[in-house]
């Protein structure tokens with residue numbers, strides 16, 4: 206085992222004189238406490254180590270021992286429903302209220318394991334070793350570690366085992382025997398292998414109308430949520446974690462304030478999944494690395510989170526990873542890089558900020574797993590640009606790698622218009638691909654309605670600028686109508702409170718019903734104006750209020766009420782149009 210002697214300590218960065226061969230990225234144990242670290246540079250007889258724990262009290266002269274392996278995390282069935290720090294160690298103290306006791310110790314917790322392998326079988330990495338059934342009936346697959354290959358020489362029978370108990374013995378072609386348990390470890394910085402990437406065909410259904418209908422993200426896609434202070438990044442990520450249709454949620458609180466994380470920790474165990482009604486924590490893994498935890502661990506936490514997400518993907522599941530916030534992660538990178546004495550690049554960040562962001566987002570994908578199943582990791586990262594300036598390095602580099610960009614807007618947030626996503630600054634590069642998916646949901650008009658809504662919102666912004674100069678009433682009637690319709694899209698469709706009992710999650714069917722109804726309103730309003738009705742008459746229709754309130758009034762299970770509302774809108778427009786035609790006839794009797 207390689208050893209080194211600690212020479213210099215600068216916060217989480219150590220320099221040590223080596224007495225044995227170390228490798229780059231090797232995990233090390235430092236000092237008498239065995240603090241966990243990683244070799245980040247090698248130079249003749251000196252190594253530089255980044256330590257993931259508090260280095261207070263450490264002294265020069267202490268010993269550093271190499272693990273001989275890269276920094277790795279344990280992956281097993283005990284992850285689901287629990288909360289960990291950035292290096293995947295269960296959080297202790299108050300936070301352990303819902304941590305399955307002894308996860309790390311593993312021996313204490315026994316799980317019902319049903320094997321799927323029998324002696325004589327030739328197996329390869331990624332195959333299903335067996336299944337674990339939790340007390341609540343939830344099934345999880347245990348996988349053969351990706352690099353394992355050989356013949357099963359012994360398989361333990363169905364029964365109760367701890368995560369680290371041997372349940373299968375495999376002999377490789379070279380004759381070496383390997384013990385397999387329900388848990389295996391994997392180096393966090395190495396993407397887990399897959400058979401191939403698949404083209405994304407379906408969106409991740411988020412339950413947020415502005416995202417699903419206007420700026421969708423693919424299942425296996427990557428999205429960013431940039432937004433200045435207090436614009437709603439955390440609330441939006443939490444809403445996605447609660448309402449999206451992923452099988453597993455990995456929620457990473459990276460460098461956020463402790464009280465914000467406390468909200469998640471307190472709330473998630475009490476909530477149920479809107480679709481299945483099951484407890485939300487059953488499908489969630491929380492990784493919390495708040496601003497008061499060691500800075501270097503924050504840097505590692507993003508890799509731990511994506512590795513956990515890939516582990517569930519490899520079981521053939523669809524996983525959504527929410528990272529709040531990637532800016533705090535980049536700040537950790539900057540701080541540690543400064544201590545290494547590296548030359549700072551743009552904004553003081555290291556020159557490799559962009560490649561690190563790329564490495565992270567590239568791990569999002571829809572894939573065929575090693576065992577032939579289909580799974581995905583969708584990544585959504587919040588960004589906190591200082592002063593809300595989207596040209597700063599983290600936002601601008603992230604923009605190059607994500608396909609959905611949901612820009613939060615301080616003006617909308619100040620007006621308490623939530624989610625405060627600015628539709629003019631946001632985009633979704635994969636949107637058109639989802640037309641067939643929406644057709645399958647019974648919304649054949651989705652693409653044209655989406656285009657119509659986006660055009661209205663764009664025109665609204667231009668017209669409002671003009672109206673500020675000349676006054677709204679001085680605009681031509683058609684343009685006044687555009688403003689009315691855009692306002693309806695905003696108020697009735699895009700506004701969605703994350704705290705509303707009825708509206709916090711909108712199903713695709715309800716979103717479709719609302720889109721169609723607004724589209725019908727726009728058609729009828731145009732017909733009414735063509736027949737001579739004034740914009741004022743349209744605004745004063747009784748149904749206007751019902752339309753503006755429909756998101757709050759009509760729930761996901763009450764789709765028939767949209768049909769009734771549409772009939773009411775048609776009746777009211779028919780009345781104005783008939784009246785206009787009658788007026789026309791009486792003023793032109795010949």
Ligand SMILES: Nc1ncnc2c1ncn2[C@@H]1O[C@H](COP(=O)(O)OP(=O)(O)OP(=O)(O)O)[C@@H](O)[C@H]1O
Nearest residue numbers: 433434435436437438439440441623624702703704
């Ligand atoms: N979708 C939403 N629905 C209802 N209210 C919201 C929504 N989004 C944000 N808010 C309101 O805005 C407040 C601030 O939101 P949040 O804490 O998510 O902002 P943030 O961008 O994460 O802040 P910070 O920059 O401090 O991390 C919330 O406490 C809530 O009152």
